[in-house]
Amino acid sequence: MARKTSYTAHTSWRFRYYMALCASAWAAFADPPSGYYDFAEGKIGPAMRQALHVIISPHRVIPYGLGLTNTTSALMKLDEDPSNTNNVILLYARRSEPKATFAQSNGWNREHLWPNSYGIDSRPPSYSDLFNLRPEDANVNSARGNKFYDESNLLDLNYRRPAHLEALLASTDTDSWEPPDEVKGDIARSIFYMAIRYTGRPTNEPALLVTDDLVQISGATNLMGRLTTLLRWHMNDPVDEGERRRNDLIYLYYQGNRNPFVDRPEWVRPAFNPGLLVLRDGTGLKLRWPAEFVDAEVENRNLFDTAWTVVPIVPVLKINVWEASITFTQQLSFYRLHLR
Numbered sequence: 413m414a415r416k417t418s419y420t421a422h423t424s425w426r427f428r429y430y431m432a433l434c435a436s437a438w439a440a441f442a443d444p445p446s447g448y449y450d451f452a453e454g455k456i457g458p459a460m461r462q463a464l465h466v467i468i469s470p471h472r473v474i475p476y477g478l479g480l481t482n483t484t485s486a487l488m489k490l491d492e493d494p495s496n497t498n499n500v501i502l503l504y505a506r507r508s509e510p511k512a513t514f515a516q517s518n519g520w521n522r523e524h525l526w527p528n529s530y531g532i533d534s535r536p537p538s539y540s541d542l543f544n545l546r547p548e549d550a551n552v553n554s555a556r557g558n559k560f561y562d563e564s565n566l567l568d569l570n571y572r573r574p575a576h577l578e579a580l581l582a583s584t585d586t587d588s589w590e591p592p593d594e595v596k597g598d599i600a601r602s603i604f605y606m607a608i609r610y611t612g613r614p615t616n617e618p619a620l621l622v623t624d625d626l627v628q629i630s631g632a633t634n635l636m637g638r639l640t641t642l643l644r645w646h647m648n649d650p651v652d653e654g655e656r657r658r659n660d661l662i663y664l665y666y667q668g669n670r671n672p673f674v675d676r677p678e679w680v681r682p683a684f685n686p687g688l689l690v691l692r693d694g695t696g697l698k699l700r701w702p703a704e705f706v707d708a709e710v711e712n713r714n715l716f717d718t719a720w721t722v723v724p725i726v727p728v729l730k731i732n733v734w735e736a737s738i739t740f741t742q743q744l745s746f747y748r749l750h751l752r
């Protein structure tokens with residue numbers, strides 16, 4: 413999945429900045445340096461999350477509001493309207509809005525995707541993390557409040573589409589917020605980034621967790637959802653050039669760290685929903701599942717309506733994963749992990 417590297421990692425900052433100003437297509441100028449993700453390669457589940465955490469931490473913390481370079485000036489660059497550099501694009505409203513209306517009551521302000529009240533609590537570095545911030549219409553931002561992300565429930569008495577008159581492509585219900593389709597994947601990958609970056613290590617940072625246990629999400633916990641929906645949004649709205657550019661800019665000019673799931677979208681599943689990975693291995697298959705699933709059995713069937721049978725394998729524990737190789741004979745074959 414790695415994109416072509418146009419410039420080497422030791423290219424000077426000044427030169428890269430010059431290129432950024434001059435090049436019309438500057439999307440590929442800041443791929444991750446060679447080896448950036450090596451520590452996470454081949455891992456799954458908690459081991460992969462831990463490895464990615466080490467890779468992207470710590471980062472250069474951008475002040476929330478003070479100084480020349482702060483989160484507002486950063487968003488004016490990161491989310492600038494490509495067709496009008498006086499404007500930013502608002503995330504849910506999908507509107508081009510003058511940068512000059514920042515902090516005005518009918519203008520735009522800074523939206524926290526992972527709500528501030530769910531574990532961030534206005535504390536740096538998570539409060540000012542640029543991967544979690546987007547420009548938003550001030551009124552739409554208030555309407556979203558701290559609702560978690562999910563598909564809206566049409567049967568809910570508080571179901572509304574549009575969610576707000578200034579966010580025509582968003583919908584909402586009593587407890588959740590559904591953004592426009594074109595940003596669903598972007599949001600999912602940002603939430604996954606937050607759960608990787610903030611793990612309670614060091615101890616003055618929050619441990620943020622993505623969950624399907626919706627009733628537990630509140631200002632008293634560090635939880636955010638909905639995991640299953642975010643996994644689906646990630647699949648349905650793949651990484652695009654704008655998102656890669658944003659990732660590159662944060663890495664080069666602001667925080668010095670990257671969102672692994674923009675660079676390696678195929679790692680969302682092994683990191684957050686590993687289950688059983690079935691990989692091609694020459695003429696056979698390699699099966700891999702997280703080490704914490706001790707005593708699990710792999711089962712197989714070759715048609716939809718036949719019974720599942722246990723695959724006779726002896727898996728080998730390889731630090732973080734169980735692994736087994738099998739011969740691949742059937743054209744159509746299903747595998748599942750039976751947890752005991």
Ligand SMILES: [Ca+2]
Pocket residue numbers: 593594595596597598649650652
């Ligand atoms: Ca998108």
